[in-house]
Amino acid sequence: MPRYLIVHAERRGDDTVIEDPHLTVEFTDGWVLFKDRDLVQPNRVVLAIPAVQVARVERVDEQQGSAGQEPEPRKE
Numbered sequence: 001m002p003r004y005l006i007v008h009a010e011r012r013g014d015d016t017v018i019e020d021p022h023l024t025v026e027f028t029d030g031w032v033l034f035k036d037r038d039l040v041q042p043n044r045v046v047l048a049i050p051a052v053q054v055a056r057v058e059r060v061d062e063q064q065g066s067a068g069q070e071p072e073p074r075k076e
Contacts, residue, residue: 003061004034009053017060018047025057032057 003019022037023046032054034047 009055
């Protein structure tokens, strides 16, 4: 499930995590837009934040296919 960590530029330590099965993020015209790819209302904006208030956005969900798998041992 897509999950994004929003690190705020001014509010240190008051970061936000947003997640939804159909969530996408778009950076446009000075805004960070989180959209829902819902079939009923495609590209519906669920959260909009002025880009100047955001230090960074990180996708923090687990990648598809990697859940439940252990990493391969490193060769030394």
